[in-house]
Amino acid sequence: MPNALELTGIRKTFDGFAALTDAHFSARWGEVHALLGENGAGKSSLMNIAAGLYAPEAGQLLVDDNPVRFAGPRDAAKHRIGMVHQHFKLVRPFTVAQNILLTAPPPAEFQSHGERLREISRDIRNKAAELGFDIDPSKRVDALSVAEQQRVEILKVLLAGARILILDEPTAVLTDQEAARLLQTVQGLARKGAAVVLVTHKMADVKTYAGRVTVMRGGRTVATLNPQEASVAELVKLTVGESIAAQGFQPSAAPRGPVRLSVRGLRTPASPEGRRVLDGVDLDLHAGEIYGLAGVGGNGQGELAGAIMGLQGEPTEGEIRLEGHGDLKTMAASVRRGIGIAAIPADRYGLALAGGLSVAENYAIGRVHTGRYGPVWRLRRGRIQSDTQEAVRAFDVQGVRSVAQKAALLSGGNAQKLVLAREFGKSPTLVLAHSPSRGLDVRASAEVHARLRAARDSGAAVLLISEDLDEVLQLADRVGVMTRGRIAGEFAQPADRQAIGQAMVDHG
């Protein structure tokens, strides 16, 4: 089959850092081609070049074997290349149809805006039906779940005419079932002749769905091969450069303690359609255990996490009782931190770190309320600096040349380690971890998991909310499934994966 897209000898540096040194990649028409690599291997950078977002400093880009150069995503779209980014590029207060209208090709003849919108809405419904899902074009994007938003992204590039489809970590935020559905859909697109590039670091997806796989490491292309002819161990070895033993579930060494957190009848107000985001959550979390909350994204996990962390969200009824402290709902976020609640939110730069501020400031903000860094009228910068340096060392946060550098300069894994360093710095009694290894590579995920286990073993109650079932099964002592705003089932470990998967979709 002929090459649809080819990149050769690509080089790209950011602020002196070489993201790509010598990258090669080619995808054929009619195939699903996986691009595999750890975080920071350069997968996303390379695909951003293919999508016209970055200009390469050296190297060549070919579409249908013709050299091309893109001045922007619009040019790439003209060559029928469309990319679905890991962080969705949707205008949140706009409706689905409005978002898609932004990138849709202009109409052939004059149309009023209303007509155009109706036409687009019709196209959206048809395309969605063709792909096997259902979407309401008049719904606002911020009212959609993550999985639904991703579908909008895919529809957007397809309706803009893309035949070369690049998906950047599409399954990172999806459950097993959602991911399988999505990957089957893109497989179908490839069968109809499209070229699909699947950027991922999930070996299982590569093995099951990709026709070929290109492995990248440290900004270079390491190999291109047929995944059927390579074992997972070989693929892992190619991506990380050394073998990391797959880790199974490790039960807690000590028996679990008394109930530390008890959530009773937590409810958010009903929408006009009568739906509640949280609809009576009942949950008991013991000291010294990891409770894994699995479930399809958008079933209230974010709201539950927000309610425990004390974010300004919708007011809730019911109670969240922490042993020895009463109902949390009346406490400000700063008070909650003071009594030992550690939070690792899913949205790293949206809720955990201020990217524009320094590493030291981001570290200090977690403990400044305790007075450790001086009284209200004076900040003890020296102590902040030495504490941060110590924490950076202890938690192996790499890429910190100086604690005065901006937190935004850290890679995903190191940013997460900084969050952990801050949250675990003062031996928490309750840990809330929401998708803590989202977007992290194998090594960084393993370190995050080790920290969560260590917190459990030192007696903390850990609530792990994750849409990645593998993660839940690896870590959790007990597994709960959240659907439609309540806990639909609880499973003791070792849990039956099929049964959990069933519980996730039964009500969802």
Next chain:
Amino acid sequence: MAEASLSADMAPSHKTRAAQQPQPLAGRRYALEIRQHMAWHWQALILATALLAGFAISAAILIGAGVPADELANEFVMQTFFDGQNFRAVLFQAAPMILVGLAGCVAFRARFWNLGLEGQMIWGAIGATAISMWQIGPENLRLPLMFIAAIGCGLLWVLGPAWLKLKLGVNEIISTLMLNYMAANFLLHLVYGSWKDPKDNFPYSPQFRVFERLPELGAGIGSSILLAGLVALLAWWLASVSRMGLYLRFVDANPRVAHASGVPVRRTIYGAVLLSGAMAGLAGFAVAAGQEGRLTQAFYQGYGFSGILIAFLARNNPLAATVVALLVAALFVTGRSLQVFYQVPFSMVQLIQAVIVVCVASSDFFIRHRLRRVGGEAVQ
């Protein structure tokens, strides 16, 4: 076919086309990229260059307007800073400028766009004047009472917009701006009405008594500049030394992260905004009790804009704002003498201000981006 993305291709296009080789030839292509970080001394250098460019353009405009080129340096530098009387005039002018500039810095640091500096200033002056009008308190306490009244009134005038924003999400740009008109019209109501000076029936309040005016420190320098300096130190301490400074940086950088990390976001914003109002109120006090010696009908005009401009040029840094305010005051003083000696309209001063602001604002581009030669050794 697209030529290049985000980069200027300086190679003759027929060459690249003919060879169908997108690789650039050595040193012929430049790429613009986002810079994550820049050392502070480079930032300072870029800022200085931008200021110089602004001055050069301003000088060209002034020369075009008929000021002799050889007199410019003399007028601007020598006459303004090295002539004792003019320097005193600069300090005299600078005190309220510094105060409104600081008021801008403090509010903007909390992401509260306080465009109501003039209104708060008016109320500060009204509060101080009320103490004088109604002769509240003994003579030796009169000035401190006026000081407190100015702070209180400025603060109360911004409390409404702050509450509306934090409670109901009302846009503070609109609410503070509109409240300026209410304050200005209430001021007119007072000076044309019950507070009109009975001596000459002009629309201003009766003159303050000696003990109601900010005293001179000697050598013709008023104590209002000392007051402004102290407030600048207070603002610097708040922003750079205290815990609230850290809170403010988080509120500014990302309010959601701030909230989730346990920063008392509301209290921080309230604190900063009320302080901003208080500082603007003090600016009104500095004009009424330090310059005019009474409440006049248009004393506030231009200060709102200047305050925003000073805060912007100083990047919300209180100490930098003090320096910038001094420069703006110098520009005012020089502008007045240019008006007298060369018949240059006073609006030229505003033009120069605008030119400098545009230059400094553009310099941001060079701090955030870098132009880098690419493709030097690109042949593979």
